Amino acid sequence: MENSYRIPSKTHIGHVHLRVANLDKSLEFYHGLLGFEITEKVGEEAAFLSAGGYHHHIGLNTWNSKGAPKASRHGVGLYHTAIVFPSRKDLAKILNRLLEKDYPLLGAADHGVSEAIYLDDPDGNGVELYWDRPREEWPQKLDGSVKMYTRPLHLRDLLKELS
Known part of the structure:
Protein backbone atom coordinates (compact mmCIF):
# COMPACT_ATOMS: atom_id res chain seq x y z
CA MET A 1 0.00 0.00 0.00
CA PRO A 69 -16.90 -7.77 32.10
CA LYS A 70 -13.13 -7.47 31.54
CA ALA A 71 -11.80 -6.83 28.04
CA SER A 72 -11.40 -9.95 25.92
CA ARG A 73 -7.87 -10.97 24.95
CA HIS A 74 -9.19 -12.56 21.76
CA GLY A 75 -11.38 -9.84 20.31
CA VAL A 76 -10.77 -6.62 18.47
CA GLY A 77 -10.00 -3.49 20.43
CA LEU A 78 -7.15 -1.92 22.32
CA TYR A 79 -4.08 -4.18 22.59
CA HIS A 80 -2.38 -1.98 25.16
CA THR A 81 -1.78 1.57 26.23
CA ALA A 82 1.91 2.46 26.31
CA ILE A 83 3.15 4.89 28.96
CA VAL A 84 6.64 6.30 28.34
CA PHE A 85 8.85 7.04 31.33
CA PRO A 86 11.61 9.64 30.99
CA SER A 87 14.49 7.40 32.07
CA ARG A 88 15.52 3.86 32.86
CA LYS A 89 15.70 4.82 36.54
CA ASP A 90 12.09 6.01 36.42
CA LEU A 91 11.07 2.67 34.91
CA ALA A 92 12.96 0.92 37.72
CA LYS A 93 11.08 3.04 40.29
CA ILE A 94 7.65 2.04 38.96
CA LEU A 95 8.77 -1.60 38.72
CA ASN A 96 9.84 -1.46 42.35
CA ARG A 97 6.46 0.05 43.31
CA LEU A 98 4.58 -2.68 41.43
CA LEU A 99 6.65 -5.38 43.14
CA GLU A 100 6.14 -3.77 46.57
CA LYS A 101 2.37 -3.72 45.97
CA ASP A 102 2.53 -7.32 44.66
CA TYR A 103 0.80 -6.21 41.44
CA PRO A 104 0.83 -9.01 38.84
CA LEU A 105 3.13 -8.49 35.86
CA LEU A 106 2.43 -10.18 32.52
CA GLY A 107 5.94 -9.85 31.16
CA ALA A 108 8.96 -7.71 30.49
CA ALA A 109 10.96 -7.24 27.30
CA ASP A 110 13.98 -5.53 25.83
CA HIS A 111 13.00 -4.31 22.35
CA GLY A 112 16.37 -2.80 21.46
CA VAL A 113 14.87 0.67 21.14
CA SER A 114 13.16 0.41 24.52
CA GLU A 115 12.69 -1.66 27.66
CA ALA A 116 9.14 -2.49 28.72
CA ILE A 117 7.07 -3.98 31.53
CA TYR A 118 3.60 -5.37 30.73
CA LEU A 119 0.56 -5.63 32.99
CA ASP A 120 -3.23 -5.32 32.86
CA ASP A 121 -5.39 -2.66 34.46
CA PRO A 122 -8.44 -3.76 36.50
CA ASP A 123 -10.54 -4.01 33.33
CA GLY A 124 -8.11 -6.27 31.48
CA ASN A 125 -6.76 -3.46 29.29
CA GLY A 126 -3.12 -4.06 28.52
CA VAL A 127 -0.67 -1.50 29.85
CA GLU A 128 2.95 -1.18 28.74
CA LEU A 129 5.29 0.84 30.94
CA TYR A 130 8.54 1.64 29.12
CA TRP A 131 11.44 3.97 28.48
CA ASP A 132 13.08 4.68 25.13
CA ARG A 133 16.81 4.30 24.79
CA PRO A 134 18.52 7.32 23.22
CA ARG A 135 17.98 7.23 19.46
CA GLU A 136 21.70 6.89 18.75
CA GLU A 137 21.65 3.55 20.64
CA TRP A 138 18.82 2.02 18.63
CA PRO A 139 19.87 -1.11 16.74
CA GLN A 140 19.88 -0.70 12.97
CA LYS A 141 19.67 -2.88 9.93
CA LEU A 142 22.34 -2.62 7.22
CA ASP A 143 20.16 -0.12 5.34
CA GLY A 144 20.05 2.17 8.41
CA SER A 145 16.43 1.47 9.35
CA VAL A 146 15.47 0.56 12.91
CA LYS A 147 15.82 -3.09 13.89
CA MET A 148 13.52 -3.85 16.81
CA TYR A 149 13.56 -7.21 18.56
CA THR A 150 12.06 -8.86 21.61
CA ARG A 151 14.43 -10.29 24.18
CA PRO A 152 13.96 -10.94 27.90
CA LEU A 153 14.29 -7.92 30.17
CA HIS A 154 16.06 -8.93 33.35
CA LEU A 155 14.15 -7.18 36.12
CA ARG A 156 16.95 -7.59 38.69
CA ASP A 157 19.28 -5.69 36.35
CA LEU A 158 16.67 -2.95 35.91
CA LEU A 159 16.27 -2.62 39.69
CA LYS A 160 20.05 -2.00 39.99
CA GLU A 161 19.24 1.50 38.65
CA LEU A 162 17.93 2.26 42.15
CA SER A 163 21.24 1.47 43.87
Missing part, protein backbone atom coordinates in the same frame (compact mmCIF):
# COMPACT_ATOMS: atom_id res chain seq x y z
CA GLU A 2 1.45 3.32 -1.04
CA ASN A 3 0.77 6.64 0.63
CA SER A 4 2.47 9.86 -0.40
CA TYR A 5 1.33 11.69 2.76
CA ARG A 6 3.71 11.69 5.73
CA ILE A 7 2.42 12.69 9.15
CA PRO A 8 4.61 15.44 10.69
CA SER A 9 7.51 14.02 12.72
CA LYS A 10 6.60 16.04 15.84
CA THR A 11 3.11 14.50 15.97
CA HIS A 12 2.33 12.44 19.08
CA ILE A 13 -0.67 10.76 20.64
CA GLY A 14 -2.09 13.11 23.22
CA HIS A 15 -4.39 10.97 25.34
CA VAL A 16 -6.36 7.77 25.59
CA HIS A 17 -9.94 7.33 26.82
CA LEU A 18 -10.86 4.00 28.35
CA ARG A 19 -14.27 2.55 29.06
CA VAL A 20 -14.10 1.04 32.53
CA ALA A 21 -16.47 -1.07 34.61
CA ASN A 22 -15.67 0.51 37.98
CA LEU A 23 -14.28 4.04 38.17
CA ASP A 24 -12.98 3.66 41.74
CA LYS A 25 -10.97 0.53 40.88
CA SER A 26 -9.53 2.23 37.80
CA LEU A 27 -8.59 5.29 39.85
CA GLU A 28 -6.89 3.02 42.40
CA PHE A 29 -4.76 1.65 39.53
CA TYR A 30 -3.97 4.75 37.45
CA HIS A 31 -3.84 7.28 40.32
CA GLY A 32 -3.10 5.22 43.43
CA LEU A 33 -0.64 2.73 41.92
CA LEU A 34 0.86 4.39 38.82
CA GLY A 35 0.74 7.92 40.29
CA PHE A 36 -1.16 9.90 37.64
CA GLU A 37 -2.74 13.10 39.01
CA ILE A 38 -6.52 13.46 38.89
CA THR A 39 -7.14 16.69 36.97
CA GLU A 40 -10.93 16.44 36.91
CA LYS A 41 -13.63 14.10 38.14
CA VAL A 42 -17.11 14.16 36.61
CA GLY A 43 -19.40 12.74 39.28
CA GLU A 44 -19.08 8.98 39.65
CA GLU A 45 -18.95 8.44 35.87
CA ALA A 46 -15.66 9.84 34.59
CA ALA A 47 -12.22 11.07 35.58
CA PHE A 48 -9.31 12.65 33.77
CA LEU A 49 -5.70 12.00 34.79
CA SER A 50 -2.40 13.60 33.93
CA ALA A 51 1.34 13.45 34.35
CA GLY A 52 2.90 16.84 35.00
CA GLY A 53 -0.14 19.07 34.84
CA TYR A 54 -1.31 18.44 31.25
CA HIS A 55 -5.13 18.63 30.99
CA HIS A 56 -5.26 14.84 30.66
CA HIS A 57 -3.35 11.89 29.33
CA ILE A 58 -5.93 9.31 30.40
CA GLY A 59 -9.69 9.61 30.42
CA LEU A 60 -11.70 6.98 32.29
CA ASN A 61 -15.46 6.65 31.97
CA THR A 62 -18.31 4.29 32.80
CA TRP A 63 -20.80 5.92 30.41
CA ASN A 64 -21.43 2.72 28.43
CA SER A 65 -19.49 0.19 30.47
CA LYS A 66 -20.44 0.33 34.15
CA GLY A 67 -20.29 -3.21 35.55
CA ALA A 68 -19.16 -4.69 32.22
Whole structure:
Protein backbone atom coordinates (compact mmCIF):
# COMPACT_ATOMS: atom_id res chain seq x y z
CA MET A 1 0.00 0.00 0.00
CA GLU A 2 1.45 3.32 -1.04
CA ASN A 3 0.77 6.64 0.63
CA SER A 4 2.47 9.86 -0.40
CA TYR A 5 1.33 11.69 2.76
CA ARG A 6 3.71 11.69 5.73
CA ILE A 7 2.42 12.69 9.15
CA PRO A 8 4.61 15.44 10.69
CA SER A 9 7.51 14.02 12.72
CA LYS A 10 6.60 16.04 15.84
CA THR A 11 3.11 14.50 15.97
CA HIS A 12 2.33 12.44 19.08
CA ILE A 13 -0.67 10.76 20.64
CA GLY A 14 -2.09 13.11 23.22
CA HIS A 15 -4.39 10.97 25.34
CA VAL A 16 -6.36 7.77 25.59
CA HIS A 17 -9.94 7.33 26.82
CA LEU A 18 -10.86 4.00 28.35
CA ARG A 19 -14.27 2.55 29.06
CA VAL A 20 -14.10 1.04 32.53
CA ALA A 21 -16.47 -1.07 34.61
CA ASN A 22 -15.67 0.51 37.98
CA LEU A 23 -14.28 4.04 38.17
CA ASP A 24 -12.98 3.66 41.74
CA LYS A 25 -10.97 0.53 40.88
CA SER A 26 -9.53 2.23 37.80
CA LEU A 27 -8.59 5.29 39.85
CA GLU A 28 -6.89 3.02 42.40
CA PHE A 29 -4.76 1.65 39.53
CA TYR A 30 -3.97 4.75 37.45
CA HIS A 31 -3.84 7.28 40.32
CA GLY A 32 -3.10 5.22 43.43
CA LEU A 33 -0.64 2.73 41.92
CA LEU A 34 0.86 4.39 38.82
CA GLY A 35 0.74 7.92 40.29
CA PHE A 36 -1.16 9.90 37.64
CA GLU A 37 -2.74 13.10 39.01
CA ILE A 38 -6.52 13.46 38.89
CA THR A 39 -7.14 16.69 36.97
CA GLU A 40 -10.93 16.44 36.91
CA LYS A 41 -13.63 14.10 38.14
CA VAL A 42 -17.11 14.16 36.61
CA GLY A 43 -19.40 12.74 39.28
CA GLU A 44 -19.08 8.98 39.65
CA GLU A 45 -18.95 8.44 35.87
CA ALA A 46 -15.66 9.84 34.59
CA ALA A 47 -12.22 11.07 35.58
CA PHE A 48 -9.31 12.65 33.77
CA LEU A 49 -5.70 12.00 34.79
CA SER A 50 -2.40 13.60 33.93
CA ALA A 51 1.34 13.45 34.35
CA GLY A 52 2.90 16.84 35.00
CA GLY A 53 -0.14 19.07 34.84
CA TYR A 54 -1.31 18.44 31.25
CA HIS A 55 -5.13 18.63 30.99
CA HIS A 56 -5.26 14.84 30.66
CA HIS A 57 -3.35 11.89 29.33
CA ILE A 58 -5.93 9.31 30.40
CA GLY A 59 -9.69 9.61 30.42
CA LEU A 60 -11.70 6.98 32.29
CA ASN A 61 -15.46 6.65 31.97
CA THR A 62 -18.31 4.29 32.80
CA TRP A 63 -20.80 5.92 30.41
CA ASN A 64 -21.43 2.72 28.43
CA SER A 65 -19.49 0.19 30.47
CA LYS A 66 -20.44 0.33 34.15
CA GLY A 67 -20.29 -3.21 35.55
CA ALA A 68 -19.16 -4.69 32.22
CA PRO A 69 -16.90 -7.77 32.10
CA LYS A 70 -13.13 -7.47 31.54
CA ALA A 71 -11.80 -6.83 28.04
CA SER A 72 -11.40 -9.95 25.92
CA ARG A 73 -7.87 -10.97 24.95
CA HIS A 74 -9.19 -12.56 21.76
CA GLY A 75 -11.38 -9.84 20.31
CA VAL A 76 -10.77 -6.62 18.47
CA GLY A 77 -10.00 -3.49 20.43
CA LEU A 78 -7.15 -1.92 22.32
CA TYR A 79 -4.08 -4.18 22.59
CA HIS A 80 -2.38 -1.98 25.16
CA THR A 81 -1.78 1.57 26.23
CA ALA A 82 1.91 2.46 26.31
CA ILE A 83 3.15 4.89 28.96
CA VAL A 84 6.64 6.30 28.34
CA PHE A 85 8.85 7.04 31.33
CA PRO A 86 11.61 9.64 30.99
CA SER A 87 14.49 7.40 32.07
CA ARG A 88 15.52 3.86 32.86
CA LYS A 89 15.70 4.82 36.54
CA ASP A 90 12.09 6.01 36.42
CA LEU A 91 11.07 2.67 34.91
CA ALA A 92 12.96 0.92 37.72
CA LYS A 93 11.08 3.04 40.29
CA ILE A 94 7.65 2.04 38.96
CA LEU A 95 8.77 -1.60 38.72
CA ASN A 96 9.84 -1.46 42.35
CA ARG A 97 6.46 0.05 43.31
CA LEU A 98 4.58 -2.68 41.43
CA LEU A 99 6.65 -5.38 43.14
CA GLU A 100 6.14 -3.77 46.57
CA LYS A 101 2.37 -3.72 45.97
CA ASP A 102 2.53 -7.32 44.66
CA TYR A 103 0.80 -6.21 41.44
CA PRO A 104 0.83 -9.01 38.84
CA LEU A 105 3.13 -8.49 35.86
CA LEU A 106 2.43 -10.18 32.52
CA GLY A 107 5.94 -9.85 31.16
CA ALA A 108 8.96 -7.71 30.49
CA ALA A 109 10.96 -7.24 27.30
CA ASP A 110 13.98 -5.53 25.83
CA HIS A 111 13.00 -4.31 22.35
CA GLY A 112 16.37 -2.80 21.46
CA VAL A 113 14.87 0.67 21.14
CA SER A 114 13.16 0.41 24.52
CA GLU A 115 12.69 -1.66 27.66
CA ALA A 116 9.14 -2.49 28.72
CA ILE A 117 7.07 -3.98 31.53
CA TYR A 118 3.60 -5.37 30.73
CA LEU A 119 0.56 -5.63 32.99
CA ASP A 120 -3.23 -5.32 32.86
CA ASP A 121 -5.39 -2.66 34.46
CA PRO A 122 -8.44 -3.76 36.50
CA ASP A 123 -10.54 -4.01 33.33
CA GLY A 124 -8.11 -6.27 31.48
CA ASN A 125 -6.76 -3.46 29.29
CA GLY A 126 -3.12 -4.06 28.52
CA VAL A 127 -0.67 -1.50 29.85
CA GLU A 128 2.95 -1.18 28.74
CA LEU A 129 5.29 0.84 30.94
CA TYR A 130 8.54 1.64 29.12
CA TRP A 131 11.44 3.97 28.48
CA ASP A 132 13.08 4.68 25.13
CA ARG A 133 16.81 4.30 24.79
CA PRO A 134 18.52 7.32 23.22
CA ARG A 135 17.98 7.23 19.46
CA GLU A 136 21.70 6.89 18.75
CA GLU A 137 21.65 3.55 20.64
CA TRP A 138 18.82 2.02 18.63
CA PRO A 139 19.87 -1.11 16.74
CA GLN A 140 19.88 -0.70 12.97
CA LYS A 141 19.67 -2.88 9.93
CA LEU A 142 22.34 -2.62 7.22
CA ASP A 143 20.16 -0.12 5.34
CA GLY A 144 20.05 2.17 8.41
CA SER A 145 16.43 1.47 9.35
CA VAL A 146 15.47 0.56 12.91
CA LYS A 147 15.82 -3.09 13.89
CA MET A 148 13.52 -3.85 16.81
CA TYR A 149 13.56 -7.21 18.56
CA THR A 150 12.06 -8.86 21.61
CA ARG A 151 14.43 -10.29 24.18
CA PRO A 152 13.96 -10.94 27.90
CA LEU A 153 14.29 -7.92 30.17
CA HIS A 154 16.06 -8.93 33.35
CA LEU A 155 14.15 -7.18 36.12
CA ARG A 156 16.95 -7.59 38.69
CA ASP A 157 19.28 -5.69 36.35
CA LEU A 158 16.67 -2.95 35.91
CA LEU A 159 16.27 -2.62 39.69
CA LYS A 160 20.05 -2.00 39.99
CA GLU A 161 19.24 1.50 38.65
CA LEU A 162 17.93 2.26 42.15
CA SER A 163 21.24 1.47 43.87
